[in-house]
Amino acid sequence: MRKRFTLYMLVTWLVGHCASGFAPPVGPSPRLLHRAEKNLTRAIMHDIFSPPAASRIYLYANVAAYETLVMQDENYRTLHGQVAGFPNIPGLKSDKKVNYELAAVYAFFKTGGKLVFSEHLLTDSVNVILNDFREKDTLVYNNSIRLGQAVSDSVLSWSTKDNYASTRAKRRYTYSKQKGKWTPTPPGFIDAVEPYWSQIRPVSLDSAGQFKPVPPHAYNTDTASLFMKEVREVYHVTRKLTQEEILIASFWDCNPFYLNTQGHLNFATKKLSPGGHWISIAGQAAESKNKNWQETAAAYVLTSMALFDGFISCWDEKYRSQFIRPETVINAYMDEKWRPLLQTPPFPEYTSGHSVISAAAAVVLTAVLGDHFAFDDHTETDYGLPVRSFKSFKEASEEAGISRLYGGIHFRSAIVNGQVQGDRIGQHLLSRIKVKR
Incomplete structure (x- = not known):
């Protein structure tokens, strides 16, 4: 109920601009888009x-929102012609009144909703928006929804060709x-996560192995x-962690499935994903500068x-090298009772996923918002x-x-070489895809 009420209040700003029947230019405050990201x-x-x-999921939902908004802004470029196989999406006729903000948020919700299991968590929210807007201006409402859909x-349709289903x-x-070689680790000894992710179609990379890092030691x-x-x-680092280092490790933990074990009772704590953390940073940074x-x-x-693209490249290396985790080695050769501060994720060690995707995200955000x-955060x-x-x-x-070293789940070379890998991916992405004309 709280989500519905919050979105209802946010949309009143949008509705007021459209009550006259004319689609307004893009406004200065994309609060509704930020809220949509949080709901996703x-x-x-x-x-x-x-x-x-x-x-x-973040990729396709954000592509849908971006491609909708770009239709009314000649200063920005569509992804068609820049991303292999990306469709040429036709807009509505020029005489049709459209609120592109509403259309973009609707496209975001409809796309994201089809890619999650709990679609109702998004449809409940968007229906509150749509039902109120329909009463204010039927013409603009119908055009905007038609465009967003x-x-x-x-x-x-483009997403179905990325090999995910196979x-x-x-x-x-x-x-x-x-x-x-890597083997499952305590406490859950969970099976390998996404061992075939390198087969997913990338956006800017020519292949999953384009930025193959140097091999691990x-x-x-x-x-x-x-x-x-x-x-x-x-x-040795994990045995003498400072309070600041513990906080850093916890802040960047981002383990979507933390397994709690209490005697015979096992239950999961749901957390943000690493990508979700950087999507949040992108939103906070843009909002702080009133973009x-x-x-x-x-x-x-x-x-x-x-x-x-960072995850595709990183996972390509993870299941190529299949490198062992610190927990397995330390328990076997140094201290069988040692446990890392963070739970070891259920996939191979090299390279560090956090390091790759964080470096790639930092490169593009620096380009967009400045050094x-x-x-x-x-x-x-x-x-x-x-x-922080x-x-x-x-x-x-x-x-x-470095949080992954403090957390005890990565060796330093996986972090350092992962950062190089991510930086190269980010720079390549910027060289291949131009959002501004």
Whole structure:
């Protein structure tokens, strides 16, 4: 009920501008789009989508909103002709009165709703908006909904060709029995998450392996090896964490499925995904500078593209190297009772997903909103953690990376090389896709 009431209040601003029957130009405050992003995040959390799968939902929903708004702004470019296979989405005739803001939010909700399991979490909210608007101006309402639906239909049709459906039908992942390869970890010993994600069609990359990182240090349990040096670093760092380092690890935890174990009782705590955290940062940053609808939609869509391609590239390497997690090695060779501060995620170690996607997102946000962009990140306050302040997107991405060492779930080389990988992805994305003319 609270969600419905909040959205109802937000839409009164939009309705007032359209009561005359004329579609207004894009207004300066895209509050409704920010609210739509938050509602989609809630649905993703509720349904416990994996980090890569969550990035796919954010991508298509944000593409739908962006492509709707770009139809009335000649300063911005459609993705058609820039992204392989992206459709040419026709708008309505020029004499049709359309509120592009309403159409964009409707396209966002309809697209996101078809990609989550709990579609009702979004449809309940959007119906409140639509029912009120219908009473105010039937003509603009019908045109706007028709346009939003057409854009959503086109984007969803394009989404069906990204190989997602075929990866759902793949055989169960088979673990390698070679030494140094990843195996499921405590407490849940959960099966491998998205082992075939590298087969998903990227947005800007030519292939999943385009920015293949250098390989991890060779698995070697000799005490003088580079590998064991990294193992010892994780062990010693996590045994003497400061309160600040513990806070950093917790702030960037972003584990969508944290398994609580109390005796024979197991239950999950649902949390934000890593991509969801960066979508939140994009929204907060755009809102802090009063960016208009089109500028905000551009920030969201570029961030979602960076996250999407970042996960494809990272997961390609994860299941290529299939590298062992610190927890497994430390328990076997150093301390069988040791546990990391954070729960080890159910997929291979190399490279660090947080490091890859955070670096990629930071690159595009820097390009869109500026370097040395200071901001306060309120993302985790809903989950009991304080606000953190950053001097730039790069600083935030670097903290996200090192948080995985503090959390005890990654070796340093996976973080450092993951950041290089993500930076290259972000730069490549900007070279291939131009949102402004």
